[in-house]
Amino acid sequence: MFVWLASYPKSGNTLVRSMLAAYFFSEDGVYNFDLIKNIRQFPSSILFERMGIDMTKEKEVIKNYIKVQNSFNKKDSVQFLKTHSYLFNIDNNPFTDLNNSLGVIYIVRDPRNVATSVSNHMGISVEEATNNMIKLFKFGGNLYGTKSERTLVYMGTWNGNYNSWKSFKQEGKYLLVKYEELINNRDLVFRRIIKFLCNLKGIKFQIDQNKFRNVLETTDFKQMKKLEKEKGFSEAKIHPKTGEKITFFNLGPKNDWKKLLDPKIKIKIEKNFKKEMKELGYL
Numbered sequence: 001m002f003v004w005l006a007s008y009p010k011s012g013n014t015l016v017r018s019m020l021a022a023y024f025f026s027e028d029g030v031y032n033f034d035l036i037k038n039i040r041q042f043p044s045s046i047l048f049e050r051m052g053i054d055m056t057k058e059k060e061v062i063k064n065y066i067k068v069q070n071s072f073n074k075k076d077s078v079q080f081l082k083t084h085s086y087l088f089n090i091d092n093n094p095f096t097d098l099n100n101s102l103g104v105i106y107i108v109r110d111p112r113n114v115a116t117s118v119s120n121h122m123g124i125s126v127e128e129a130t131n132n133m134i135k136l137f138k139f140g141g142n143l144y145g146t147k148s149e150r151t152l153v154y155m156g157t158w159n160g161n162y163n164s165w166k167s168f169k170q171e172g173k174y175l176l177v178k179y180e181e182l183i184n185n186r187d188l189v190f191r192r193i194i195k196f197l198c199n200l201k202g203i204k205f206q207i208d209q210n211k212f213r214n215v216l217e218t219t220d221f222k223q224m225k226k227l228e229k230e231k232g233f234s235e236a237k238i239h240p241k242t243g244e245k246i247t248f249f250n251l252g253p254k255n256d257w258k259k260l261l262d263p264k265i266k267i268k269i270e271k272n273f274k275k276e277m278k279e280l281g282y283l
Contacts, residue, residue, distance in 0.1 A: 029211030086156035103173030
C-alpha cells in the first residue's frame with residue numbers, strides 16, 4: 001500500500017522524504033542522497049513505459065494511473081510515493097484510490113515563500129512563478145517535467161493542490177505537515193510523522209532513538225546544502241537561459257518573503273489564497 005508524500009513544489013517535500021529515507025532505509029539513520037532513491041516519484045516514465053504506456057500521450061497516461069499503481073502495489077507492505085500532483089479526477093479517471101492508498105502526508109508552505117523558491121528552482125521570475133500558482137487550474141492542471149523525465153504532473157493551483165488532498169481526512173488517513181513547523185521543531189514534527197505511520201500500519205508507536213538523532217543531525221539544511229556542494233543532487237534543475245545547474249538547497253529557512261517579495265506580488269498571493277492562508281495561520 002502507498003503512503004503519499006504530497007505537496008506543491010518547493011514546500012519541503014524533499015526534506016520529509018530525506019528524513020523518512022534516512023530513518024527507514026538505513027541501518028544507522030545517517031543520510032546520504034542515495035537513500036532518497038528508495039522513495040519513487042509518481043507519476044514517472046519508468047513505471048508507465050515498462051507497461052508500454054507512452055508518457056508523451058496525455059490521455060493515455062491519465063486513463064492508466066490506477067492500472068500502473070496496481071502493477072507495483074505490494075498490499076502487504078508500505079511504500080512511500082512522492083507527488084506534486086493534485087488529487088484529481090479527470091474524465092472519471094482518478095489519480096489514485098483507497099485500494100492502493102493507505103494514507104497521505106501533505107506538506108504545505110507559506111505560498112509567499114513558495115513563489116520565491118519556485119522562481120529560483122525553475123529559473124523563472126517570481127511573477128511568473130506566482131501566476132503559475134494562481135492560474136494553472138484553469139487549464140485542468142499543467143504538464144511539468146523535463147523532456148528527459150517525460151513526467152506528467154498535474155499540479156493544479158497552489159490552493160487547489162492543498163485542498164484536494166483533504167479528502168483523505170474523511171478516512172482518518174491524513175497528516176498535515178507545515179514546513180515552518182518542521183524547520184523550527186523538527187524533533188516534535190518528525191515524531192508526529194512516525195506516530196502517524198505506526199497508526200496507519202496498526203503497529204505500536206516506538207522510535208529507534210539512535211537512528212532518530214542521526215536523522216535530525218544529517219538532514220539539517222546546512223548539512224544537505226554542504227552535501228549537494230560536495231556530491232551534487234540529481235533533482236537540481238538546469239537554468240533555461242544560462243544552461244547552468246541551479247542549486248537545489250538554496251535559501252531554505254532563510255527564504256523570507258518579507259525581504260524578497262515585491263509588495264504587489266505579496267498582495268496578489270494573499271488575495272488569491274486568502275481563505276487557505278487564514279486556515280493555515282499564514283494570515
